Amino acid sequence: MNKYVLLSAIILAAFLFISCGEKKASTSLNAMDTFMTIQVYGKKPDAALEKTKERIYQIERNISTTNKASDVYRLNHSEKISVSTDTLTLTKYGLDFAKQTDGVFNPALYPITSAWGFTTGDYKVPSQNQINELLPLTDYSKIQIDGTYINMEHGMALDFGAIGKGYTGDEVIRLLKDNGIKSALLDLGGNIQALGKKADGTEWTIGIKSPWTGKAAAAIKIADKAVITSGGYERFFTADDGHNYIHIFDSKTGKPVDNGIAGVTIITESGLYADALSTTMFVMGLEDAASYWRHNSDFEMIIFTENQDLYYTEGLEEKLKLFADFSSVNVIRK
Numbered sequence: 001m002n003k004y005v006l007l008s009a010i011i012l013a014a015f016l017f018i019s020c021g022e023k024k025a026s027t028s029l030n031a032m033d034t035f036m037t038i039q040v041y042g043k044k045p046d047a048a049l050e051k052t053k054e055r056i057y058q059i060e061r062n063i064s065t066t067n068k069a070s071d072v073y074r075l076n077h078s079e080k081i082s083v084s085t086d087t088l089t090l091t092k093y094g095l096d097f098a099k100q101t102d103g104v105f106n107p108a109l110y111p112i113t114s115a116w117g118f119t120t121g122d123y124k125v126p127s128q129n130q131i132n133e134l135l136p137l138t139d140y141s142k143i144q145i146d147g148t149y150i151n152m153e154h155g156m157a158l159d160f161g162a163i164g165k166g167y168t169g170d171e172v173i174r175l176l177k178d179n180g181i182k183s184a185l186l187d188l189g190g191n192i193q194a195l196g197k198k199a200d201g202t203e204w205t206i207g208i209k210s211p212w213t214g215k216a217a218a219a220i221k222i223a224d225k226a227v228i229t230s231g232g233y234e235r236f237f238t239a240d241d242g243h244n245y246i247h248i249f250d251s252k253t254g255k256p257v258d259n260g261i262a263g264v265t266i267i268t269e270s271g272l273y274a275d276a277l278s279t280t281m282f283v284m285g286l287e288d289a290a291s292y293w294r295h296n297s298d299f300e301m302i303i304f305t306e307n308q309d310l311y312y313t314e315g316l317e318e319k320l321k322l323f324a325d326f327s328s329v330n331v332i333r334k
């Protein structure tokens with residue numbers, strides 16, 4: 001081969017190698033009342049990140065409870081409207097999950113969480129009378145879906161606070177994959193979701209926060225999984241009586257959960273499922289959560305109690321590294 005031809009071939013190969021090359025990039029944004037960080041590795045990572053941001057803002061515009069133009073706001077202030085695919089998907093999923101958990105998970109609790117001030121930050125303890133009046137408005141079985149239309153009684157209101165970020169994580173991962181990204185890590189305010197493995201081919205190490213100190217209490221290695229936590233310590237207020245009221249609610253009583261659970265972390269493939277489960281297992285409490293897991297073992301679970309006991313499902317044995325001092329460490333078995 002002529003040496004100029006060879007040289008050109010080498011230059012072309014080098015050019016192709018560089019232009020096919022995979023790079024790292026990351027971005028941060030504030031959306032859904034949450035500081036989010038996304039790191040990606042692959043071809044054209046910056047373009048993929050831009051699309052990701054747009055998609056997150058789009059979901060936020062659809063499901064925000066406070067933006068007057070959102071589907072959810074309009075739905076919560078009228079009776080029947082046609083909604084976006086995001087809102088429709090979340091409504092269907094939320095209602096299905098409510099049925100499956102006999103209402104422990106309830107996407108229609110907004111009238112109650114508002115009365116306690118969690119929607120505005122103007123916290124108060126409502127009277128039992130007020131709670132009794134509002135509870136019928138949280139009857140999710142009255143919500144009807146007709147094509148793209150959602151119909152509910154005046155005074156009822158939806159809120160995807162418990163599943164919106166998990167859904168968003170799944171949508172982001174789908175978008176990243178469609179854009180040639182093979183490896184990514186999302187941190188949507190403590191909701192961690194991984195696409196593939198790290199760029200070097202090893203698994204991601206995810207720290208799990210101690211509900212008591214805020215430092216890492218445990219760590220786990222994952223690939224292609226969501227690690228999603230609901231913590232009573234994340235949002236609560238202290239009332240005049242000195243009692244702490246958290247943002248996770250017992251849908252039957254209309255009161256914040258007070259069952260000795262400090263935090264629940266769920267590990268499974270789907271962010272939406274993990275997010276729904278983290279809230280639901282928190283509300284169920286230790287015994288019922290363990291029993292739910294025994295019947296639906298398509299996820300792993302870590303439970304921190306207020307007494308600093310740690311419980312985790314048997315699939316995590318040998319995978320979980322523990323750093324904190326726990327009062328006791330217990331494995332939930334079949």
Ligand code: ADP
Binds near residue numbers: 250
């Ligand atoms: P975070 O938003 O802190 O990540 P969660 O995923 O557990 O935590 O979601 C908590 C939110 O879910 C609350 O702020 C409220 O909007 C909503 N919520 C509270 N209790 C319930 C419940 N029993 N079922 C469904 N949603 C709930």
Ligand code: MG
Binds near residue numbers: 161162275278279
């Ligand atoms: Mg949740």
